[in-house]
Amino acid sequence: MNPNHDAATPPEASDRGQILPALVLSMLAFSMVQTAVVPILPALATAVHVSGGTVAWLMTANLLAAAVLTPLLGRFGDLYGRKPMLLVSLGGLVLGSVLAVTTESFTWLVVARVLQGAGGGVLPLAISVVRNQLPPRKIPGGIGAVSAAMGIGSALGLVVTGLLMEQWSYKSVFWAGLLVSLVAIAWCVVGVPKDQGSDQAAKVDPLGALTLAGWLCALLLAVSKGNAWGWGSGRIVGLFIAAVVIAAVWVVIEMNVQHPLVSIRMLVSPVVAVTNVAGAVIGFGMYGCFMVISNFAQTPEKIAHYGFSANVLHAGVMLLPSAIGSMTAAPVGAKLVASRGPRIPLSLGGLLAAVAMAFLAVLNGHPVDLYLASAVFGFGVGLAYTAMPAAINSAVPIEQSGIANGMNAVFRTVGGAVGTAVLGSVLAGDTIEGLPLPTLGAYQEAFWITAVGCFVAAVAPLAIRTPVNSGKPVAQQSDPTEETVV
Known part of the structure; x- marks a missing residue:
């Protein structure tokens, strides 16, 4: 039996062709909806008669739910089986979309976005399914396709929204999310085989889950609301303090329970820790890039003397090359991972993303500049997203695959929240006199900050020592404790 697979009976070869398309569509569904x-x-x-500051809770609620539920669903997949938890994750996406298309209430829209946050569990669960069900030679490509789908879906979501808003109301955006989610869950029911969980299925860590949720909520709420509430306000400072205290309690709990939700030893191991740092800064760059480029493109050129006066659709189209770049990067990254290990594509991805943002800081006067930078940035992010799960899987056993990749997804989410908050603060802090528009210098500063963040993702992996044959899962290596510089 392949040591990389658990006790589940591998599907017949004729059935395996359904697994990857179902998982990729599931990842696309979540990232587009998000x-x-x-x-x-x-x-x-x-439409729902609330202020601009209040409506931002639709993003904050989804962000919080995804950050909390992603690692929990990933770990429950390790314990109880990946397919059941995958269906739970997609079920939240479907229920949230149903609620969103049927309500006119802002409160219920927030609830809908919380339910949709359960879709974040798709990423670690899909990676675990690929690792568990596909033959070894197809694992790098499968992980690359699932991971790249997150960047592809995020960019496509913006384009689809623009197209729909040209013809219909905002409800059409939720209808589109519902349709894609329904197809994804139906495909997973048919195409993803059942698997068995760990023999630790009865050992749950409720205190670990509660404290993990507590410090993540406090941290992300502080980061998401810092600009609106004031970074020095009592609420924000109190949330940061609460996040630190609860995180410390969480670490103590996880180090002292027999079956922790998250193994702290695994989390601080060099390969996993550095990959999570890279994930955080890549998340910082990706979400920050989408926000800054979209805002820049929509700036009225005649008033600000920069920007392109783009509507929502045009701004989304300017980010479409990012999706194409990520799609192209997935097979390239998979080949690099298989032949050279994950460190090279991770570093190269960060470097390309940094170059793209530095380019925009210098050249941004023509739409072609944005198209070109978007394509290069998307290719870099696609390489990095392909390499990160491979790096983590090379360092953890399969029974920890879901939680390890779930925590990496959390770090990406935290990085994205920090990125949008920091860059939003930069843009808001330097505006054209008498106008609520950032100066060109503010945008250039935002591009440089994003470039520096992505460069950190390029440099960080160069310092780690990874297991021999680092493109392979740790369970396939003859001696996982032996290390070398790849």
Whole structure:
């Protein structure tokens, strides 16, 4: 029996062809639903009669739910089986979408976005399914396709929103999310085989889960609301303090229970820790890039003397090359991982993303500049997203695959929240006199900050020592404790 597979009976070869398309579509569904509401927040505020600051809770609620539920669903997949938890994750996406298309209430829209946050569990669960069900030679490509689908879906979500808003109301965006989610869950029911969980299925760590949720909520709420509430306000400072205290309690709990939700030893191991750092800064860059480029493109050129006066659709199209770049990068990254290990594509991805943002800081006067930078940035992010799960899987046994990749997804989410908050603060802090528009210098500073963040993702992996044959899962290596510089 392949040591990389658990006790589940591998599917027949004729059935395996359904697994990867179902998982990729599931990842696309979540990432599209997550980002699709960004361009329509002003329209939503008007439709449900709330302020611009209040409507931002539709993103905050989804962000919090995804950050908390992603590692939990990943770990429950390790314990109880990946397919059941995958269906739970997609079920949240479907239920949230149903609620969103049937309500006119802002409160229920927030609830809908919380339910949709359960879709974040798709990433670690899909990676675990690929690792568990596909033959070894197809694992790098499968992981690359699933991981790249997150970046592809995020960019496509913006484009689809623009297309739909040209013809219909904001409800059409939620209908589109519901349709894709229904197809994804149906395909997973048919195409993803059942698997067995760990023999530790009865050992749950409720205190670990509660404290993990506590410090993540406090941290992300502080980061997401810092600009609105004031970084020095009592609420924000109190949330940061609460996050630190609860995180410390969480570490103590996880180090002292027999079956922790998250192994702290695994989390601080060099390969996993550095990959999570890279994930955080890549998340910082990706979400920050989408926000800054979209805002820059929509700036009225005649008033600000920069920007392109783009509508929502045009701004989304300018980010479409990012999706194409990520799609192209997935097979390239998979080949690099298989032949050279994950460190090279991870570093190269960060470097390309940094170059793209540095390019925009210098050249941004023509739409072609944005198209070109978007394509290069997407290719870099696609390489990095392909390499990160491979790096983590090379360092953890399969029974920890779900939680390890779930925590990496959390770090990406935290990085994305920090990125949008920091870059939003930069843009808000330097505006054209008499106008609520950032100066060109503010945008250039935002591009440089993003470039520096992505460069950190390029440099960090160079310092780690990874297991021999680092493109392979740790269970396939003859001596996982032996290390070398790849």
